[in-house]
Amino acid sequence: MTSSTSRPLTPRKVPRFRRFAVRTGAMARKETWHVVRDPSNLFLALGMPVVLIIVFGYGVSFDLDHVPVAIIDQDGTRTSRQVARDLTASGEFDAIADAGEPEDADRLFRRQEAAAAVILPRGMEKSLARGEQVTLQVLVDGSDGGRASSVIGSSAAIVRSASIRAAASGLPRAMVVPIRGRVRTLFNPELRSAVFLVPGLIAYVLAIAAVLLTALTVAREWERGNMEQLFATPVGRLEIVLGKLSPYLAIGLLQALLVLAVGTVVFDVPVRGHMALLAAGTLLFLAGTLSQGLFISVLARNQQVATQAGAISSLLPAVLLSGFLFPIENMPLALQVIASVFPSRYYVELLRGVMLKDAPLAVLWPQLAAMAAFAAVMIVLSTARFGRRIA
Amino acid sequence: MSDLITVSRLCRSFGSFQAVKDVSFKVGRGEIFGYLGANGAGKSTTIRMLCGLLQPTSGSAVVAGADVARDPEGVKRRIGYMSQKFSLYPDLTVFENLDFFGGAYGLSGRALRSRIDEVLDELGLRDRSRSLTSSLPGGARQRVALANALLHNPDVLFLDEPTAGVDPASRRDFIALVRRRVAQGTTAFLTTHYMDEAEYCDRVGLMVAGCLKVLDTPSALKANHVPGALFEVRTARRGDVTAALNAIQGLATIQRIGAGLRVRYDPSPGRDRVAESALAADPDAVVEAAEASLDDVFRAVVDQEAQ
Ligand SMILES: Nc1ncnc2c1ncn2[C@@H]1O[C@H](COP(=O)(O)OP(=O)(O)O)[C@@H](O)[C@H]1O
Numbered sequence: 266m267t268s269s270t271s272r273p274l275t276p277r278k279v280p281r282f283r284r285f286a287v288r289t290g291a292m293a294r295k296e297t298w299h300v301v302r303d304p305s306n307l308f309l310a311l312g313m314p315v316v317l318i319i320v321f322g323y324g325v326s327f328d329l330d331h332v333p334v335a336i337i338d339q340d341g342t343r344t345s346r347q348v349a350r351d352l353t354a355s356g357e358f359d360a361i362a363d364a365g366e367p368e369d370a371d372r373l374f375r376r377q378e379a380a381a382a383v384i385l386p387r388g389m390e391k392s393l394a395r396g397e398q399v400t401l402q403v404l405v406d407g408s409d410g411g412r413a414s415s416v417i418g419s420s421a422a423i424v425r426s427a428s429i430r431a432a433a434s435g436l437p438r439a440m441v442v443p444i445r446g447r448v449r450t451l452f453n454p455e456l457r458s459a460v461f462l463v464p465g466l467i468a469y470v471l472a473i474a475a476v477l478l479t480a481l482t483v484a485r486e487w488e489r490g491n492m493e494q495l496f497a498t499p500v501g502r503l504e505i506v507l508g509k510l511s512p513y514l515a516i517g518l519l520q521a522l523l524v525l526a527v528g529t530v531v532f533d534v535p536v537r538g539h540m541a542l543l544a545a546g547t548l549l550f551l552a553g554t555l556s557q558g559l560f561i562s563v564l565a566r567n568q569q570v571a572t573q574a575g576a577i578s579s580l581l582p583a584v585l586l587s588g589f590l591f592p593i594e595n596m597p598l599a600l601q602v603i604a605s606v607f608p609s610r611y612y613v614e615l616l617r618g619v620m621l622k623d624a625p626l627a628v629l630w631p632q633l634a635a636m637a638a639f640a641a642v643m644i645v646l647s648t649a650r651f652g653r654r655i656a
Numbered sequence: 657m658s659d660l661i662t663v664s665r666l667c668r669s670f671g672s673f674q675a676v677k678d679v680s681f682k683v684g685r686g687e688i689f690g691y692l693g694a695n696g697a698g699k700s701t702t703i704r705m706l707c708g709l710l711q712p713t714s715g716s717a718v719v720a721g722a723d724v725a726r727d728p729e730g731v732k733r734r735i736g737y738m739s740q741k742f743s744l745y746p747d748l749t750v751f752e753n754l755d756f757f758g759g760a761y762g763l764s765g766r767a768l769r770s771r772i773d774e775v776l777d778e779l780g781l782r783d784r785s786r787s788l789t790s791s792l793p794g795g796a797r798q799r800v801a802l803a804n805a806l807l808h809n810p811d812v813l814f815l816d817e818p819t820a821g822v823d824p825a826s827r828r829d830f831i832a833l834v835r836r837r838v839a840q841g842t843t844a845f846l847t848t849h850y851m852d853e854a855e856y857c858d859r860v861g862l863m864v865a866g867c868l869k870v871l872d873t874p875s876a877l878k879a880n881h882v883p884g885a886l887f888e889v890r891t892a893r894r895g896d897v898t899a900a901l902n903a904i905q906g907l908a909t910i911q912r913i914g915a916g917l918r919v920r921y922d923p924s925p926g927r928d929r930v931a932e933s934a935l936a937a938d939p940d941a942v943v944e945a946a947e948a949s950l951d952d953v954f955r956a957v958v959d960q961e962a963q
């Protein structure tokens with residue numbers, strides 16, 4: 266059978282795309298075997314995001330207890346003192362000794378001596394006696410979004426109950442208390458609640474896990490000397506890249522599903538919009554972040570460097586530039602531009618849009634397009650760098 | 657045209673360092689061609705260029721009809737390569753490794769299955785197919801790597817130090833497998849620094865510091881490149897005998913071997929003259945004329961280079 270006429274077994278007439286599919290499939294199958302052979306990695310990949318989201322999720326939504334509050338009584342009357350006592354009666358707020366003036370709130374927040382300040386305005390008792398509305402101003406330290414929103418919620422409730430008590434004790438009943446949080450913009454002007462933060466967390470957790478998942482795959486083959494053997498076969502760079510990505514995309518989707526489930530079940534984050542839109546966005550986001558990890562791996566050729574570069578390049582954009590904690594509109598232009606490159610911000614926007622607001626495709630297509638573009642660019646870059654390295 | 661490898665004035669530099677200098681040769685169909693040389697001589701660099709893995713700095717090479725510089729993908733489809741480093745995936749089974757590399761060559765489905773069965777049988781690996789590659793002994797691993805390189809029935813087989821670090825028995829088995837394959841029409845190019853392995857080659861090229869110094873059949877090399885005469889002296893008193901042999905005109909090389917010394921004289925003083933001196937130093941010494949080996953060729957060529 267194998268005489269001097271032996272031909273390579275790949276017949277020329279096999280269509281190009283079929284050969285492409287065969288090779289990419291072989292690559293994907295091999296990569297899956299690697300994962301299956303070392304299930305500890307799989308458990309880590311699936312367990313880490315869940316642990317992270319639970320830890321961080323609770324971190325941002327802890328219950329209020331003895332929050333230090335500066336009660337600034339500018340009125341100094343019997344009524345204002347009564348309201349001040351009512352504010353601290355439940356134990357959620359502790360009045361701090363040296364409240365000072367409204368201008369001091371900034372300083373108190375910075376030194377972490379108070380997390381909120383309530384201003385009881387001059388002339389309060391008189392106004393109430395005349396049956397007028399009184400506005401209590403509440404300043405909240407927004408640097409901790411979760412706590413800030415809880416403080417606002419509680420103070421509204423406390424003031425309302427104080428208002429009812431005041432009414433019962435013969436004061437005019439018309440004490441409506443709109444609470445306004447004036448918050449230093451540097452920290453978190455929109456006072457994001459846990460519900461608002463969880464979609465950001467999902468993006469953050471997935472970004473890190475996804476980048477790290479693929480950051481090693483190519484570097485490992487360089488270090489072990491497999492790459493030379495691989496390059497001696499007719500496998501193309503794009504086939505390697507796509508073949509390597511696909512099993513991790515499956516794992517990533519599983520991660521996403523787990524994290525979303527934890528987000529909705531444990532933290533009561535609603536999913537108001539379309540699951541299909543959520544799925545499409547998640548797929549594109551994962552494709553982008555996985556390719557980012559792969560690209561790093563192609564560049565580094567060294568597992569240690571790849572891990573570090575992967576961690577940094579996923580962590581920084583996901584935490585700082587995603588709009589998860591810090592609003593992008595308030596950043597310097599240069600950072601805004603950088604933030605617009607990474608897919609994290611688009612995924613956060615998409616998650617918030619779909620989960621909280623039922624935003625339609627007509628609104629979210631730019632986010633989808635941006636994530637698709639990032640994924641495409643990363644895949645092209647990985648492939649191109651692969652090509653140059655073989656020389 | 658039956659030359660499967662045609663190399664012409666091939667050079668490769670890394671920066672200012674010339675790893676391969678102006679190498680030319682041809683390898684015909686069904687030939688085992690051996691590339692012999694010390695570490696760093698440029699063997700792997702040559703083989704990488706021939707496999708389309710490394711771009712030549714200058715010169716040309718055509719392998720199985722494809723130019724290595726202009727059509728490396730064409731080369732890759734037609735060759736099998738076993739790299740110097742252990743290049744299988746240790747966490748995959750033998751079958752999985754073969755399945756993957758078969759797929760990498762575009763084989764799939766039933767064709768791939770039957771090919772895997774064939775090479776497993778050919779290389780005596782059938783009962784190993786479910787073993788993790790990392791669990792195999794060295795000789796079996798090498799055979800799996802060979803199986804990998806043979807899956808797609810390549811025209812040319814490139815083996816870069818295929819038996820490095822393997823025991824001599826496994827080495828012989830391995831070479832026998834390669835010879836069987838070559839008898840069926842495949843061409844093999846292998847690098848080695850084991851002389852006994854080079855003996856099995858149809859022709860041997862000797863590489864010294866990037867240059868292909870000599871190239872011929874093993875017997876012609878031994879006949880033409882070991883000037884003078886060789887003797888083996890069996891003795892327990894190597895020191896005394898060495899001093900005595902040194903005194904004879906024309907000593908070219910002297911080396912310690914298991915039972916004594918191996919010496920080459922150029923020109924030859926004759927066996928009697930050598931025996932006389934050796935016996936004077938050690939009455940129990942036995943002197944015999946010796947056949948040249950590839951090792952002697954190698955030493956002679958390197959010596960000539962040094963002068
Ligand atoms: N990629 C490379 N970059 C720089 N130098 C190299 C590279 N590859 C090989 N060399 C050098 O070229 C010389 C020949 O190497 P090689 O072909 O591997 O030798 P051999 O296989 O005969 O042991 C060595 O000195 C080696 O250091």
Ligand SMILES: [Mg+2]
Binds near residue numbers: 816
């Ligand atoms: Mg070498």
